[in-house]
Amino acid sequence: MECLMMLILSKAMLKYHMIGFAAGFFLDMLFGDPYWLPHPIRLIGSLISKLEGWLLKGERDKRREIFRGIVLVLLVVSFTVIVSGFILGGAYRIHPGIGITVEAVMTYQILAAKCLKTESMKVYTCLKENDLVKARRAVSMIVGRDTAVLDAEGVAKAAIETVAENTSDGVIAPMLYTALGGPVLGFAYKAVNTMDSMVGYKNDKYMYFGRAAAKLDDVVNYIPSRISAGLMILSAFAGGGAYSGKRAWMIYRRDRRKHASPNSAQTESVCAGALGIRLAGNASYFGKIVEKPYIGDPVRKVSFEDIRRANDLMYRTAILCELLCLGCMGLGIV
Template sequence: MKYHMIAFGLGFLLDLLLGDPYWLFHPIRLIGSLIAFLEKKLRKEKDDTAKQFQMGILLVVLVLITTLIVALAILVGAYWFHPIAGIVVETVMTYQILATKCLKVESMKVYAKLKEQDLEGARKAVSMIVGRDTECLDETGVAKAAIETVAENTSDGVIAPMIYTAIGGPVLGFVYKAVNTMDSMIGYKNDRYLYFGRAAAKLDDVCNYLPARISAYFMIFVCTFLGKAFDGRHAAFIYKRDRYHHASPNSAQTEAVCAGALSIQLAGDASYFGKVVKKPFIGDAVRKVEFEDIKRANRLLYATAIACEAVCLGVMALFLVL
């Protein structure tokens, strides 16, 4: 537990300092390559819906088992060699699981382009972090897309993997990331993945159910410490009212808090692959969305991540004492 606490804390600090440099190898790319490889082998257009669903389950099982075995072998091997080596390896693995600075860096690219009044550049930048069509978005639409991504991924990309890593070390953390990566690659409700990707999508919903709600409560809590631009009471109100205004049971949890905290309206209809998808709004349009809200959303992200990290370390310390 002592070694785990050290690595957990250092990994979080590395994430805040370094983020995800493009030149640095990232193991999630290997998981993505494995998913793509298995999809080519298992998904056949001629298969009926039942067979596609079964092959999708098989893909999920194979990816999770492979991730578990590889991560466990690396970690156990490092600690077997020497405790210091184990701490170093676990620190690096923990760092690679979290995505706090990466999320900030990518969203702030959108902010920078909007500040320069470069709408085309902003559309291109936001297209790198969202799944919707961005070609027809105006400045408000681009800003909203970036804010929603920061809000949603506060849970998916930061708090959820942090919680799973705190509970089961980087092995469980990477298993969660494998689930999340499968959902982002094949968890779509379109003709290609409706049945083949259903198991991945449902598993992601299950794995994120509690973390999404924990993230929302942390976000509400930290509003108190972030100044006048953040309204904690309104965040709590909008959370209770709008937390299920999304097709996913989890995505609107943190989006609702963010919308309420900033007194803006998020979500609404969006275009995916040329098709407009009807979506309810989240939050009230107390004021118009502005590009500065991207920066505010990132402040909320960082405060939430720090609060959760502190609580996780506190719980670990308690177990260490007991």
């Protein structure tokens, strides 16, 4: 009898999870991240900044900084899991309807498809209006490289690369983790991703302190980045004449390892192939030129219109992943 009750309860919770998961995806597609709405990721970022200031105090050496970087990861992930678990669990204990609503909002805050499109399309609008100064300023908000030296094509490439890479990091990977473990696991992933974006740099300040965050980010993105690439290839094949699925597959097989990160070139290579353009190459970071191999073939010159095409491909990939996750939930696979 007890086993039967547990089975009924687990099926009910799965149904609630599916509803909250689908509603959160819909909210993200519809609204994105309004600037006036306090966002949990900003709070996580603030926590990272405060802990960084505390942990980097005193004498600095390699072993100490590596250890303190591990402490940072443990503290941020633990805090994120405890707080998000407390909020979600408390909501479901009050009432299933409240739980579903809270889960939907939390899922909505984990995903970033609409925000990614909104920010990259600001670059598109500036380039379309031939305002290179504003375009550089707009793209500087979504990339880490130096943008003051970029020409119009360089600005467009930077925006396209960001959309391509963040199709995995900002959309598909958090969606997969949220589908698998609910918003608690989804926020844990976002905490790791946020740490990597803040301290995972190979410069004098973060070379050792940010190593744990960077390595963990590589680990948690390893499988999702490859799933993202596969889904993007399928989306390119289903995209009609706007994309080349055949070339996306070819460039992916050839160029997917052409990046210092084991994950970043996965979706970037697919996007370059699907659009028939060449991405990556040398870039300036903090005043220093970083040599990078090219990804893709220059079948045609990069255009600002490719920013819109990259976003459309990202949306197709996100919708496909959402349907796949819901299908797996329905079959009891996750």
